[in-house]
Amino acid sequence: xxxxxxxxxxxxxxxxxxxxxxxxxxxxxxxxxxxxxxxxxxxxxxxxxxxxxxxxxxxxxxxxxxxxxxxxxxxxxxxxxxxxxxxxxxxxxxxxxxxxxxxxxxxxxxxxxxxxxxxxxxxxxxxxxxxxxxxxxxxxxxxxxxxxxxxxxxxxxxxxxxxxxxxxxxxxxxxxxxxxxxxxxxxxxxxxxxxxxx
Amino acid sequence: xxxxxxxxxxxxxxxxxxxxxxxxxxxxxxxxxxxxxxxxxxxxxxxxxxxxxxxxxxxxxxxxxxxxxxxxxxxxxxxxxxxxxxxxxxxxxxxxxxxxxxxxxxxxxxxxxxxxxxxxxxxxxxxxxxxxxxxxxxxxxxxxxxxxxxxxxxxxxxxxxxxxxxxxxxxxxxxxxxxxxxxxxxxxxxxxxxxxxxxxxxxxxxxxxxxxxxxxxxxxxxxxxxxxxxxxxxxxxxxxxxxxxxxxxxxxxxxxxxxxxxxxxxxxxxxxxxxxxxxxxxxxxxxxxxxxxxxxxxxxxxxxxxxxxxxxxxxxxxxxxxxxxxxxxxxxxxxxxxxxxxxxxxxxxxxxxxxxxxxxxxxxxxxxxxxxxxxxxx
Ligand code: SF4
Ligand code: SF4
Numbered sequence: 001x002x003x004x005x006x007x008x009x010x011x012x013x014x015x016x017x018x019x020x021x022x023x024x025x026x027x028x029x030x031x032x033x034x035x036x037x038x039x040x041x042x043x044x045x046x047x048x049x050x051x052x053x054x055x056x057x058x059x060x061x062x063x064x065x066x067x068x069x070x071x072x073x074x075x076x077x078x079x080x081x082x083x084x085x086x087x088x089x090x091x092x093x094x095x096x097x098x099x100x101x102x103x104x105x106x107x108x109x110x111x112x113x114x115x116x117x118x119x120x121x122x123x124x125x126x127x128x129x130x131x132x133x134x135x136x137x138x139x140x141x142x143x144x145x146x147x148x149x150x151x152x153x154x155x156x157x158x159x160x161x162x163x164x165x166x167x168x169x170x171x172x173x174x175x176x177x178x179x180x181x182x183x184x185x186x187x188x189x190x191x192x193x194x195x196x197x198x
Numbered sequence: 199x200x201x202x203x204x205x206x207x208x209x210x211x212x213x214x215x216x217x218x219x220x221x222x223x224x225x226x227x228x229x230x231x232x233x234x235x236x237x238x239x240x241x242x243x244x245x246x247x248x249x250x251x252x253x254x255x256x257x258x259x260x261x262x263x264x265x266x267x268x269x270x271x272x273x274x275x276x277x278x279x280x281x282x283x284x285x286x287x288x289x290x291x292x293x294x295x296x297x298x299x300x301x302x303x304x305x306x307x308x309x310x311x312x313x314x315x316x317x318x319x320x321x322x323x324x325x326x327x328x329x330x331x332x333x334x335x336x337x338x339x340x341x342x343x344x345x346x347x348x349x350x351x352x353x354x355x356x357x358x359x360x361x362x363x364x365x366x367x368x369x370x371x372x373x374x375x376x377x378x379x380x381x382x383x384x385x386x387x388x389x390x391x392x393x394x395x396x397x398x399x400x401x402x403x404x405x406x407x408x409x410x411x412x413x414x415x416x417x418x419x420x421x422x423x424x425x426x427x428x429x430x431x432x433x434x435x436x437x438x439x440x441x442x443x444x445x446x447x448x449x450x451x452x453x454x455x456x457x458x459x460x461x462x463x464x465x466x467x468x469x470x471x472x473x474x475x476x477x478x479x480x481x482x483x484x485x486x487x488x489x490x491x492x493x494x495x496x497x498x499x500x501x502x503x504x505x506x507x508x509x510x511x512x513x514x515x516x517x518x519x520x521x522x523x524x525x526x527x528x529x530x531x532x533x534x535x536x537x538x539x540x541x542x543x544x545x546x547x548x549x550x551x552x553x554x555x556x557x558x559x560x561x562x563x564x565x566x567x568x569x570x571x572x573x574x575x576x
Contacts, residue, residue: 007351022368055378088244089251091272094569095294095375105357119246136271140244167274
């Protein structure tokens with residue numbers, strides 16, 4: 001049987017609602033005191049961009065099940081119909097990269113929202129930064145940003161890119177997607193909000 | 199007895215360590231193939247299609263590759279020389295896709311150094327993690343190869359399974375990459391592993407569909423051949439060598455009890471590596487179906503206050519080992535043998551005399567993660 005028919009036979013696998021979510025990829029709630037946070041994410045209430053979801057503060061803080069952790073400081077509604085992402089790994093452990101790739105899996109099917117990956121920053125609407133900004137990748141990061149047409153967004157994916165996490169420094173971004181790593185539903189939700197939806 | 203590779207100031211063998219530099223790997227020496235003047239094609243460090251950042255310099259005189267250099271661009275400083283609990287946070291994040299393998303190998307080295315014997319259930323739990331990790335990573339490598347070869351339907355079907363496996367891991371361990379699961383004295387486990395039967399059935403269908411495809415076979419066969427009896431992981435096993443830390447590493451005894459059988463193939467090419475991974479997914483699913491797991495807290499009773507130890511496990515891409523020197527609760531020294539350091543050498547050697555268009559799927563067939571070679575321990 002051809003691949004085309006095999007594909008059709010499987011039917012539609014895309015999920016309308018978010019089905020399952022990893023607890024330690026959702027926002028934390030709690031108010032107990034905890035002084036031993038390795039990234040100082042609890043110095044002033046819970047800071048999602050600093051948290052590496054390590055569970056050290058459990059049970060003082062525990063996962064809420066709410067995966068909508070992204071926050072957006074600049075929206076570009078122009079990207080509503082098509083939104084091209086250029087992923088750049090500036091110093092990641094690799095998990096953020098796999099989770100980003102998985103937004104293209106049939107369960108999430110990013111293309112139904114008009115979200116696509118592009119192989120060149122020249123065609124990109126947003127730069128998705130993963131990992132800490134390492135010395136070796138600083139130049140490649142700047143060049144990718146400069147090569148993008150306007151308007152453009154920088155999306156920091158994961159605590160490394162947002163705040164440096166455990167390993168170093170992060171980047172300045174228009175959209176932050178907390179998590180270590182953020183799960184696919186968190187990523188899609190934040191991207192839709194960056195386009196002014198939701 | 200087999201040589202595994204450089205572990206800091208030691209050469210690591212399957213049965214011992216020796217101080218000094220490992221002998222050169224004769225089979226991976228690149229042939230001199232530079233008779234015609236060519237040019238260097240620089241790929242990366244950030245290029246569409248690559249999953250991670252990496253620079254690859256390909257020397258070519260047109261069609262054929264005469265030399266390859268792989269350059270890691272992302273170098274991270276890892277502060278592992280600190281108290282044990284904190285060092286584990288770093289080790290978990292050296293290579294997220296092999297996080298269980300890294301962490302378990304690291305903790306095993308500490309346990310050896312301090313004379314701690316973890317309970318049997320903990321060892322079983324660790325095997326469950328490593329086999330789930332192997333399934334996920336083999337599926338990722340297979341998906342990358344299939345995508346690079348231009349087959350989109352099976353590529354999406356494999357992505358579907360990867361997401362499913364990640365959900366199984368999250369349900370049982372609370373995190374899709376095993377972060378926060380392993381500690382010295384604990385293994386966090388939420389609930390019994392379910393839905394593997396469905397994955398098994400769907401996988402079988404997709405896998406058979408791929409390997410029965412003549413066009414796919416033609417693209418991979420005779421591509422990137424490596425026959426290295428001192429090789430590791432799927433690279434060695436695809437060339438008929440049974441090298442596998444599940445037979446001679448720290449958890450070998452339990453693997454034996456579980457009836458583990460080593461998968462091999464006899465060509466040493468990209469197709470062979472694909473087949474070895476493909477069949478190992480089935481073997482890992484079989485192992486998992488025979489295990490019942492519970493959450494375990496154990497008392498990490500030390501026999502020594504200080505010591506040194508080595509932990510070695512079979513990561514999805516081959517032997518992975520840590521040497522650790524520990525004093526009370528503090529890590530004093532750490533060395534790592536990351537499988538990707540071997541696989542980069544094997545890839546580079548295999549590309550000489552190959553044609554340029556074979557490069558993407560040959561690269562993917564080695565299952566290399568740059569994150570684990572670009573680390574400096576502090
Ligand atoms: S989970 Fe870890 S990083 Fe996050 S707030 Fe708690 S202690 Fe800090
Ligand atoms: S945020 Fe976490 S998962 Fe993402 S690259 Fe950093 S350590 Fe890895």
